[in-house]
Amino acid sequence: MKKIRNIVSALISVSLLTTLNSCNKEFLERRPLTEISELDVWTDPSLARAFVSRMYEEMDHGFAEVMISSLTDESRFIHDYSSSRVVQGNIGPDEHGRAWQFADWGKFFRVIRNANMFFENVETVPFSNDTERDQLTGEVYFQRAYNYFCLLRMYGGVPIITQTFGLNDEEAVQSVTRASYEETVNFIVEDIDKAIALLNEETDRGIVNKPAAHALKSRVLLYAASDLYNKPGNNNSLVGYTGGDRQSRWTAAKNAAWEIIKTGRYSLYQPGDSAAENYANVFLDNGNDEAIFSKLFDRELLGTSHDLYNGPNGYNNWGGNVPLQNMVDAYQMSDGSPFSWSNPVHKAAPYENRDPRFYATILYNGAPWKKRGDNGIGLDPIGVIQTAQYEYWNGSSVQTRWGLDTRSGPIENWNGTYSGYYLRKFMDITLNAQFFRGNQDFIFFRYAEILLNYAEACIELGQDGEAKTYLKMVRERAGMPGADVDNASGDALRNLCRYERRVELAYEGHRFFDARRWMTAEVDFNVAARGIEIYGKLQPDRQTLVYEYTPAAIQDRAFPEKMYFMPIPINEIRINGKLDQNPHYVQTD
Template sequence: MKKLKYISVTALSAMLVLAGCNGDFVNTQPLDQLSESTVWTDGALTDAFVTEIYAGFGNGGFDEQMLASLTDETIFTHPGRGITTITESRSNPADPGWINGTLSWANMYSRIRACNLALSKLEKPQFNDATLVERLKGEAKFLRAYYYHQLLRYYGGVPLVDRPFELGEADYLSERNTFEQCVNFIVKDCDEAATLLNGKSLAAGRATRASALALKSRVLIYAASDLYDVPTAKAKSTVLAAFSKPEILGYTSGSRAERWQKAKDAAKAVLDISGLGYQLALDKPASKDEGTTNYHNIAMSRNGGEKELILGRYFINAKQENGGRQGLFNGPNGYHNWAGNTPIQLMVDDYEMMDGTKFDWNKADHATKPYDNRDPRFYASILYDGSNWKPRTADVASKDPANQIQTGTYEVVSGGSKVPFFGLDTRKSSVEDWNGTYTGYYARKFIDPNPAIVDQNTWQQVPWPLFRYTEAVFNYAEAAIELGQDAEARTWLNKIRFRAGMPALTESGDALRQRLRNEKRIEMYLEEQRYHDARRWMIAPTTLGRKANGINVTGTLKAGKSVTLYKYDPTSYDYTYKVFEIDPGKENRAWLDKQYFLPIHRDEMNRNSKLVQNPGY
């Protein structure tokens, strides 16, 4: 010990001697950092700074927990993640429940500060490249607008900060701006970003003029919606009616018709951009197989489907990020996957029949064959009992040579007697029994069907769609309906339906409104639209508040049939399907109107005494 101490003192003495002999020693630059002056005088480094701000996108929506599991799309399989805190309306400022980093108050303001810093430095650029300066300013304005829109749609009006705070300021506290002020701020940033980015060539995954216009369209369709029109919201919710600062949550005055018109115009600006959209010029429905393929191409962003993507979060195998693990996160446990976010029966039931009629369990032909003749998008979105999937992994292949999803219980013959066989993709699977679906379904959308990408050791390269063209189509059609322009709305909605292989809509008025809402539910499944739509339409009590459910599938051998190795086979089995509610011990969904807005965390409230908490908390 003494020897070590002596060496240490000797080394320190030598350092001091060196420092005394060479004044440059104390000015040594760290090898892993750059000074602020260096960054802003170099165009490439400034570009890198702005590029890093995109990290606020996280994995997009491709985390292990998905926003879909806060809705009537899916249920999250694994316990203890804070999901049920929200779905059971137990959120509170001390424990708001699962909050993704892409909507976290602290994370969003951290990114907004970076945008403000970049914009302040780019006002008087210290490098000579006017085109680069314009592009970076455009990107920073778009990103600031995007992060503010994230805060707005989860929390309502928030403090608007448009400059980087400096050390030594007298006060860092800010009041929440009104909802209208926040909308105007975001729209202004979008307009300026669209102008600055016009004609600029950018790499995939970076903001463009189209991205800025798509964000503007989204924000303005929200601004016109029920939740953000205070008189409407008060009439529908006593919790919101009792709030003392309604201007924080929506418009207290002004013409709602004008807001719908602004939303329609903003959406049309996106629709008018050339080169975007996929298979939307059909004059009749595609075939069933074509409809499924079209939808799959959009989800994979391949084979022309990439034209749908206005802005995506991309993933590459060279950088193994969790966004490339959707197959692992959501795939069947019989493939050694984790079954994270599994579709619930409510979602499955809302896929129409091929002829455009509603699925109905009270109809015998529907109840006995619930997966026949459904909307072609169903087959590209949901893995259900008996559906074909990838080849099983080597250790499982002999148990299922047919490569079919098995989520039921079936009779097989063993030792001359009929015995129950639990499907390989159930929670009683002989492959893995701890991480199977509770609902009887798995997500197929966004999972690459490539047989080489099959288990937890492989990644996929499917981008997350932050904005796609069809969202703007829905925005345009929705605004048209609210303005009484039903024929125009039908024209655009039928473009989506024809691409999917579905017949034209013919309804008007509220019936057309309801068809649009279901159409968007189906088309935008898993894309983080439903959570916001159900809230802004104020239909959450009858949608998000419903109990989650699933399906029990039973296969009984027909008379004279003897099967020792199970596969889906209606010639050998009679199948029955029974809907059940998820056990309340797993998840007991309930809706309270406070959930229309998330609570501002107690820590943020303690940091800023000028903040007003959201209603119900």
């Protein structure tokens, strides 16, 4: 009998542990779990839910060891894992570098196949009522749309497959061709609309509902209206539109965001008086009113290793995805003016008076952080990030010492930052990440993104007044002046909206796609990754340090034109020669 291997792994997953609370115990005891068959799945509602739970497990989230931010100008992954091949433009059909995990053709189509299998069999499942069947079916329409969107944003148009293929369907598999970009967008939107019609308005946290589907639709349509997919004179239907009314696309994007805004159900999270703390807590206070749809982590079961992966080496963490100076320099001053190294005041104290989101996102030299472990508390009883080399008076002469969180530090001289920074965003200051995992949700969709989606669409439609209202909401929650928005128009307003997306959504997985869809990646990603060298000079009083800051290149980077789209994997083309390759990639064999 044909087995479904996904069910076994789903049965030990966190999401399944919640969905199986009402599972029929007698059914599970009837035979070993390894003998659950395809037929069994469609005769028991609990196993059907388990089947769908596996789709949730497959959803990419931002707490992976290699963050997609390290394939952009946001950060660098210090352990490499072939990520350097991506940021230096050295990928091809036979080698995706570390981009594979974000462009996993096989995984996305595996989920799509499972979704199709669900649709072919769901009517046979003996649910207790139609509401239960409709909700689960809506979840699967969402999952199929989401996985097609993951393919679309990486590859452009892809094959639209709505059935499962068996062992005897080799000829059919080899005849599949790529749909156009427009056809793929339309298919995704149709699936989302089907999901919206079936899903409940309210569900438990972590389960797809109507607002989650609307949020996905908002992102899909915003991307579809953007520059990369609407280039004048484009004649390659696989990577963009070849005609049609672009204004109607922006209108559709605006309307999709408005469907969420008009409900009044969500709000920007502001639990306290500190703008920096409010922003930081969006990602720490699970289930807050800004989160639309999230992936849940339970530290008692599987948890998230985000803090361990990215915390400073001076706390015995791995320091994985370290922010770049390129990103640090992007943060405005607190009055809304740009930061500049040519300004002597800025240069002397580059971490003072910055956009409050900087302090909630970046750990920099001198930033307050958590209590050190036993092997560091004697050297740092307060808990302050040390990424500088500095002088000290030993009683008879001036000596130099490397900070505890540098690659030459005395606690761990590996896992240290190359850039002089560590990630603060998403990090739980109360967690000892060396020994414990975190339980922070990863937010796939939140209200701030929807407001920014809406503002961007309004700007492109020439509706500046409407855009300003919602752009100011995001900016003022962050403690930044709304007057900057009031006084901007045209390109200045567009650039301010793009600034807000870059800073507000930093390290959440947006920058990789935003710079591409705006077609700014050839400039933004085509420069060296930079860090900071910091040296603390002891003053004559032998007590005071004055720090000198020197930006420095830490990694060569390049962004050739081909990188706007990922190459179709060569193995897929070997199986099916009718799959056309994306532009600018040499077909290897």
